[in-house]
C-alpha cells in the first residue's frame with residue numbers, strides 16, 4: 001500500500017468514533033502488535049545491554065516502563081533477569097490477556113538466547129520462567145506472576161509513584177510518538193521518581209515510520225512537509241510521530257538535567273544519500289540540522305539522575321531506600 005493511502009486511512013480512523021477499535025484490529029492483522037518474538041526480545045535485550053554499559057544492573061532493580069503497548073516483552077524479559085518489580089504504564093489499554101499469554105508462551109524458546117546475551121545461567125532463567133508461568137488464568141494473575149504492576153490508563157507525566165522509588169525508567173519505541181513538551185514533563189517526572197544515580201534507558205525511532213512498508217521511501221521522507229501538512233499525515237492522531245531529530249533529544253536530556261552515559265545513533269545511509277541529492281527537498285523548518293541528524297533513524301540513550309543534584313536530605317533518604325539495601329551504590333552502580 002502506498003504510504004499516502006495508509007496515512008489517509010489512519011488520519012480518518014483517528015477522527016471517527018470507532019476508529020481506535022478498527023485501528024486495533026488492523027494492527028493485529030499486519031501492524032506493530034503482531035507477534036514477533038525475535039524482534040521483541042531483541043529490543044528488550046538492547047535495553048538490558050545499555051543498562052549494563054551505563055554501569056547499572058537489573059537484578060534487584062525496581063523498574064518503571066513507559067508505554068507498555070500490546071506485547072509485554074520488555075517487562076517479562078526484565079523479570080526473567082531478576083528485576084524486583086516492574087511498574088509498566090500506558091495511557092492506552094492495548095494490552096490484554098491473550099497478548100500477554102502469547103508473549104509469555106513464545107518467550108520459552110527465547111531463553112537460550114537471553115542466557116547467551118546476558119551471561120545469566122540458563123537453569124536460573126528456566127526456573128524463573130517456570131514460576132512465572134504457573135498462574136495465568138486471568139491478566140491480573142499472569143502479570144502478578146511476572147512481577148509486573150501494570151497501570152492503565154496511566155500517564156507517565158504523573159505516575160503517582162513516590163520520589164526516589166525507582167532504579168530504572170525504560171521505554172522501547174515510545175518517545176518518537178510523544179510531543180516534545182509532553183516528553184519534557186515525562187522526563188522530569190522520571191527524574192523525580194528515580195533514585196540519585198538511577199537511569200533513564202530509552203530506545204526509539206526518529207525515522208519516518210511510513211518508510212517501513214515496501215517501496216522506495218526512505219526514513220527522512222517526512223521531513224519535506226510543513227508542520228501543517230504533517231498534522232494530517234502523522235502529526236496528530238493514531239499515527240502521531242513528533243519528527244524530532246537526534247540533536248533535539250540531546251538538548252532535551254540536557255534540559256531535564258540528566259547525565260548521559262550511553263548515546264548511540266544509527267544513520268540510514270539510503271536517506272543520507274537521497275538527502276545529499278535533494279530528494280526530497282527538506283522543509284525550511286529542518287534547514288538548521290546537519291544531514292546525518294536528518295537521516296538518523298534510530299537512537300539509544302541511557303542517562304543518569306546525577307548524584308550531585310541530590311540534596312543532603314536525599315542522601316539520608318537514599319541510605320534508607322530499598323535499592324540501597326539491595327546493594328546499589330548511590331551512583332546506581334553495582335557494589336558487589
Ligand SMILES: C[S@@+](CC[C@H](N)C(=O)[O-])C[C@H]1O[C@@H](n2cnc3c(N)ncnc32)[C@H](O)[C@@H]1O
Pocket residue numbers: 066067068069070071089090091092094154155156157171172173174177178
Ligand atoms: C508505539 S507504542 C510502543 C509500545 C511498546 N513499548 C512496544 O515497543 O511495542 C507507544 C506506547 O506509548 C504509550 N504512551 C504514549 N504516551 C504515553 C504517556 N504519556 N504515558 C504512558 N504511555 C504513553 C502509547 O499508548 C503506546 O502504547
